[in-house]
Amino acid sequence: MAPERKPSSVSQSISSSPFYFTLYIVLVVLGNVGNTTVITVVGESLLRETGVVRSSDVILVNMAFSNLLVSLVRNTVVMVSDLGVEIFLSRDMCHLMMGIWVWLRSANVWSTFFLSAFHFQTLRRVAPPVITLHGPRGPPNSLILGFVLVWSLNFIYAIPAFIFSKNGDENSTETLMLVSSTTRPLMGCIWDFPSAYSGLAFATSSMVIHESIPICLMNITNLGSLLTLYAHGHSRNAANKSQDAPVVTRIPAERRAAKVILALNILFISSWGTNVISVNYFNYNRGSSTEFLLIVARFANMSFIAFSPIVLAVGHRKLRAFIKSVLSGILSLFG
Template sequence: MASSPLYIAVYLFLVLLGNVGNTTVIAVVGESLLRETGAVRSSDLILVNMAFSNLMVSLARNSLLVISDMGMEVFLNRNWCRFMMGVWVWLRSANVWSTFFLSAFHFQTLRRVAPPITNVHGHPGPPKPLIFGLCLIWSLNLIYSIPAFVFSRNGDKNSTETLMLVSSTTRPLLGCIWDFPSVYSGLAFATSSMLIHECLPICLMSVTNLGSLLTLYAHGQTRRAANKSPDAPVITRIPAERRAAKVILALNILFILSWGGSVISVNYFNYNRRSSRSSTEFLLIVARITNITFIALSPVVLAVGHRKLRAFLKSVLSRVI
């Protein structure tokens, strides 16, 4: 399909915005983590992990699509297709779970009754359970992506390619296609990918974010009733935690809209492209735009709610203006 100049300009802008924005989040928040000598803020470490996963997806996937859309033919050979398909599945699935991890951590923080345990006599650093959780996300998703390293190749369309387009995580690109031994094995991998790496974390992040909002509401009612909170350290930080909950809610909504728009557009194209080719091809552009929306706009949302990012942007704007 021929790409219009307007679409290329919009998509290029979103990709650049995502690359620059997530790099800024990693640099600003990561620099503060390295500079602080005391206990490491766990929330900042999770933000850096989410921004890193966004950046990796954008560099390994969306940047190549921009090059392809601008007219340069990018077709990979068999070995490179196997490698890149595995990397795409790994990064995309890890990105989904990294986004959920932010909601889960905030919900667990609000549910904590006692103050967080800090390592007074040991070396300062992030809590071991947090490091274990982040390592678990990347390692388990790498194991799950092993079929992508094996059952993929370059070439023409096969019987499982259209099926794989159903899932945004396993969507093939740049001439690479799936090459499972049978349609049933391809169906099993696509279905499990949709359920485990897309539907499940989206449902969990919605539930945990709703739980955070309800917990904050209950804390607010308790504070107004007692007008003090000596036994609950989290209650004293209601304004800050409420802002954090709003930012996480905005990220979750943005992620769901981005994922849903991409999946619905591609599926509608698959099942209706025979009826009206001109109208259904436009859905591929919609899928591309919606698929990059979260990666491009999530740094903007974080900049609104994160104090250090806001201060950095104000400093940059003051120098430019």
Template sequence: MAAKAPSASQRTQSSTLYIAVYLILVLLGNVGNTTVIGVVGESLLREPGVVRSSDIILVNMAFSNLMVSLARNSLLVISDMGMEVFLNKNWCRFMMGIWVWLRSANVWSTFFLSAFHFQTLRRVAPAVTNVHSHPGPPKSLIFGLCLIWSLNLIYSIPAFIFSKNGDENSTESLMLVSSTTRPLLGCIWSFPSAYSGLAFATSSMVIHETIPIFLMSVTNLGSLWTLYSHGQTRRAANKSPDAPVITRIPAERRAAKVILALNILFISSWGTSIISVNYFNYNRGSSAEFLLIVARIANITFIALSPIVLAVGHRRLRAFMKSILSRVAL
């Protein structure tokens, strides 16, 4: 491993404004997601007999956000600020695999929140807490989270194999939204052929961008429609007391709005990144470099801003933020 100063061309590619904006977003993401894990996780540990499945999913999503930010985005900031570190081949394969694994798991962890809320509403009268005789989270929830991390680890295997180390003059010839939008630590893709590389990039776009975004949209719209339907049923319950209704409609509506805001933020962030990266992959032109900068900003936007969205809709996070702001004001 060796540290080298960046070349003049590398320094000119990253403007001061871009570095400042990216640094702020990375810090916001690190602090925000750490806060979500600490506040929501603390409530789970403090009340072990009362398990809120939604809080477990929020902690998992925040954890995946934080790991992506620490393992990659923080290193990008350090690189932009003047320090370039070049790893050997084995370490590059390890880091590329980790980046693909974390980023892919992050996508599906975000979708899992929408899917869980939709399934909760489909049960008509969801239980908020677990039964005291069976402490701990539901087995189906644990199985779902384990499935997300294990399947995405399997998907990342090509990154552990088809990558290598470059040098300060290396340029990325293939971009993947789920891993890298430029060489970092000197690590670049090294597929046997251009065809196999584009095949992996295309499958990545379908599996980790197109499908999750489509499923997020469907499940969130399904949640909103279910709430609307039960709202109508609730009005009819005056005539038919035995009609099944969701007794926590106001709370579920707030949750649906928060999840909708997260989905819009995710889709806009990833959609921008997808367009930029695939323009680079398939139709490079004079705008390629600018679009890659846009992709870098878009990749961090959801991670940075999602804790703020959660703080608006989550009672404990909102109370914590109010407490912090009141102390600062004093």
């Protein structure tokens, strides 16, 4: 490990403010505990229930898993750093960690979009994608292929991040910030592209491929889901009269699911937008508010991971039941 260096001014500002520091710890813990709960509760129901595998639950577990990995590998490390435990990695370890940060964050974005795309496809097909006892046990092959593509293609994209990084000097530079990975040098690791143009090309492609495109697709699929539900609602009376609409009874449930997914997308987009605005203001303005905006970017970058399990709990029956049982158990202890 390299000699100890001073933490960045952003880290000092958060550490010196009890409010910022407490809020940051709460968000990190909330993200870790919340996403672990989603994985445990939904995953346990998938393993326990025989004869049926809900693809939506498999996608929720994948999204929560990607959230948890980002929170553990990135946000928790930042929290430990803000506690005053400054660790500076060797060059080889920086290659590894920078690549992992880009890989996990990129896969996390596309895993979030996966949920919107799946719900839109479900509504278009009308029937829910369910595997029964008469079919193969497990999720559909198309779903497995989607997961493989999300994780493998993003790993390939992250290869330059594994290669073009190094351990730098104190606060080496924060002018090249990749939205899909980090808002400041962490553990002494910084980017080391052959030229400023190649670094800018990688940062720009990161913004387009892993931020702009999936967000546009999220908006399109959400709008398509809402329009499809609207069309189903108009045809509901006619379907009831003909008694030939197995999907009619699912319309209220699908509407609730659409609202939950829409809330997740709004949370993701607002988190992304706040982070991008703050970081780019820092990069190109450097006014008196830059330090505060970097703090805002730090919190915005983790708000989706922290609050998405709460949004999911509102719309997922098993998660609601688990949380109610935990709360009732806590209240009984103090009662």
